[in-house]
Amino acid sequence: MGGTAVVVGGGIGGLAAALGLRRIGWEVRVVERAAVPADAGAGISLHANGLRALDAVGVGTAARAAARPQYTGGTRTPAGRWLSRMDGTLLERELGAPIVGIPRAVLHGLLRAALPAECLLVGATVHTLDLSAPDRVGVPVGDDVLEADLVVAADGVHSRLRGLLFPDHPGPVYAGSTVLRAITEDPFEVPTDFELTWGAGAEFGHILFTDGRAEWHAVLNAPPGVRHSDPIGVLRDRFRDWHDQIPALLAATRPEAVLHHDIHELVTPLPAFTAGRVALLGDAAHAMTPHLGQGACQALEDAATLAAALAAEPSVDAALVRYDTERRPRAQSVARAARRAGRVGQQLSHPLAVALRNTGLRLAPSRVTTRAILRHADWTPPSLLEQG
Ligand code: FAD
Numbered sequence: 071m072g073g074t075a076v077v078v079g080g081g082i083g084g085l086a087a088a089l090g091l092r093r094i095g096w097e098v099r100v101v102e103r104a105a106v107p108a109d110a111g112a113g114i115s116l117h118a119n120g121l122r123a124l125d126a127v128g129v130g131t132a133a134r135a136a137a138r139p140q141y142t143g144g145t146r147t148p149a150g151r152w153l154s155r156m157d158g159t160l161l162e163r164e165l166g167a168p169i170v171g172i173p174r175a176v177l178h179g180l181l182r183a184a185l186p187a188e189c190l191l192v193g194a195t196v197h198t199l200d201l202s203a204p205d206r207v208g209v210p211v212g213d214d215v216l217e218a219d220l221v222v223a224a225d226g227v228h229s230r231l232r233g234l235l236f237p238d239h240p241g242p243v244y245a246g247s248t249v250l251r252a253i254t255e256d257p258f259e260v261p262t263d264f265e266l267t268w269g270a271g272a273e274f275g276h277i278l279f280t281d282g283r284a285e286w287h288a289v290l291n292a293p294p295g296v297r298h299s300d301p302i303g304v305l306r307d308r309f310r311d312w313h314d315q316i317p318a319l320l321a322a323t324r325p326e327a328v329l330h331h332d333i334h335e336l337v338t339p340l341p342a343f344t345a346g347r348v349a350l351l352g353d354a355a356h357a358m359t360p361h362l363g364q365g366a367c368q369a370l371e372d373a374a375t376l377a378a379a380l381a382a383e384p385s386v387d388a389a390l391v392r393y394d395t396e397r398r399p400r401a402q403s404v405a406r407a408a409r410r411a412g413r414v415g416q417q418l419s420h421p422l423a424v425a426l427r428n429t430g431l432r433l434a435p436s437r438v439t440t441r442a443i444l445r446h447a448d449w450t451p452p453s454l455l456e457q458g
Contacts, residue, residue, distance in 0.1 A: 072096055073219035073386060076209045078196045078231055081107065082114075082174075083352025083369030084224030085181035088189060089127040090377030091222075093454050099218075100185070101211055103195040110175040111329055112251050113277050113285030115140070115264070117447035118165035120367030126374035126451040132180045137170035138280045143264035144439075145431065150313030153431040154439045156264065161440060165447055169363070171264065171277035171285070173253065196225070199234060199348070205386070207347050219386055221348045222376070224369070227334050229354035235345040242334035244294040245359045245409070246417060249287055250301055252327040257282025260315060267312060268428075271419035274309055274316050286319045289360075289416045294332045301328045335359050335409065339402045344390040349376055355397075358405035361412035364446055368401045371449060378452035396452070404446055 072095045077084045080102030088098045116124075116137065124130040141158035158168035182190065191211060199221060200208030209216040223231035227242050258278075266275040271291035276284045288305055298304045302325040309316045336357045343355045352369030376393050383389035418424055 071380065071384065071386070073380070074098075074217070075220040075222060076101060076207070076216050076218040077222040077224055078209065079224035079226055079352075079354070080182075080190060080192065081224060081226055081352065081369075082177060082181065082366045083354075083373060084222065085178070085185065086123065086127050086370050086373035087222045087224055087351055087376060089129065089181065089184055090373045090454065091380070092185070092189075093128055094377050094381040096380070098189055099191060099216055100189055101191045101194050101196050101209065101216070103193065105192050107174065107178050109329060109331070110178065111253060111327055112287075113171055113173050113253060113279060114177060114366055115169050115171050115277055115363040117169050117363065117367050117443065118161070118167045119447050119449035120370045121167050121170065122449065123367070123370035123374040123451050126454055127370075127377065129180055129184050132184070133172065133177060134167070134170065136176050136180060136280065137172040138263060138278055139167075140169045140171055140263040140277065143262040145266045145268060146313065147428060148267060148269040148312040153268070153428055154434065155436055156443075157436055157440055158263070161443060161447070164440075164444060169264065169443070169447075171279055173279055173285070197230065199231065201346055205347065219347065220380075223348055223350045223354045224352050225354050227336075227353040227357035229350070231348065232340070232350060232354050235348060235350070236340060239340060240338050241336075242357055243337050245333040245335045245412070246291060247289050247359070247412065248292045248294070248296065248330065248332045249289045249360070250305060250328055250330045251285060251287035252323045252329060253279075253285045254283050254319065254322040255324050255327070256322065258284040258319065258322050260284060265315075267316065268415060268424075269312065270421060270424050271417060272308070273416035274312060276319060284319060284322075286323070289333075291417055291419060297330060300325070301330055333359055335405065337409075339405075340398070343394045343398050347386065347390070349390055349393055351376065356401040356405050358408040359412045360408070361415055362404065362408040362446060364404050364408060367447075368404055371451070372397055372401065374451040374454070378454050381454050382452070407446065
């Protein structure tokens with residue numbers, strides 16, 4: 071079954087969806103409002119499930135080559151004491167891949183490069199859809215209307231299309247944490263591939279890239295909307311007494327490189343990931359907090375699953391039922407787990423609760439940490455070849 075699709079949103083999820091659809095023989099246009107992704111100056115971790123989904127849509131090899139495996143690292147206290155260690159080799163043995171770190175701009179670049187240029191319409195915003203026909207959707211773009219058998223709503227956490235399709239849904243809410251992050255100017259000498267440090271209501275972490283630069287992030291409990299004229303100065307103050315690596319990472323960063331975003335999530339789960347001939351995907355469907363590093367991985371799972379369902383089912387409508395059935399329970403359960411991980415991790419602020427959590431972590435065998443990662447990362451994409 072071939073067909074035509076318009077993907078609204080050219081983020082990680084939308085681009086991967088377009089690649090998956092092309093792989094099964096569909097004609098695809100991606101409509102993206104921005105010329106450059108908003109968080110191109112940051113990095114991302116991909117777990118085995120995300121890498122396997124990238125394999126399914128055809129760019130896994132390129133992504134693995136551009137990403138740095140995270141073999142060493144773990145979680146520390148602000149004084150630098152280890153609370154838990156991550157064993158990347160064990161993850162690799164269990165899943166075929168450890169977690170990897172990659173600059174977002176690089177991942178974006180390779181997803182875009184795998185699509186023919188004529189598939190991408192950048193600098194174009196979709197404001198509405200024409201849903202008057204049962205089996206076609208019209209997507210007004212400028213003076214034109216793109217007609218398609220299927221629209222993929224991949225327009226992110228503040229999705230306009232979700233608001234159109236589910237007007238009674240309350241939409242995303244502020245998760246209570248704000249994040250500042252940047253990539254160091256030059257390669258940074260650090261003994262671990264990945265680290266988190268947890269204090270009261272604050273987390274500082276880094277991931278390393280293949281070129282030796284590090285991305286760091288600081289996640290803080292804070293009211294929404296607070297912005298600083300000198301963010302790096304504020305962070306230097308906030309993390310002044312934390313172990314030496316943290317002030318050193320801040321010192322290795324150009325002040326203007328710092329990105330600052332409030333974290334929003336969909337606390338009220340969507341009743342469906344589809345509406346008529348529209349499939350919602352990625353943050354548009356299940357925006358989650360970043361505490362498990364799974365948001366983009368889930369978007370990639372969506373992309374591979376949608377293409378596989380369309381390849382396997384005799385009709386678009388049947389494929390959309392299958393997509394919703396296969397994706398909604400899993401993505402919504404990972405979103406709940408991410409919220410819980412934030413509450414017992416970065417967001418925990420009462421000193422007694424922090425002390426209890428830290429003792430528990432120190433005493434837990436390392437396989438407990440590994441099992442927690444495996445629970446979400448051990449996912450295998452359905453085949454994109456036609457079945458049946
Ligand atoms: P987006 O990346 O938001 O893309 C949506 C796109 O749609 C944008 O390009 C936007 O410009 C476009 N758009 C929006 N509206 C319109 C419109 N009306 N018309 C046309 N285009 C439109 N996930 C991980 O897997 N690992 C991590 O390590 C990780 N770390 C994170 C750290 C932080 C601080 C945060 C905030 C998130 C993190 N995530 C991580 C989550 C991950 O970033 C998101 O889940 C993922 O980027 C979602 O991709 P998406 O394509 O669904 O949405």
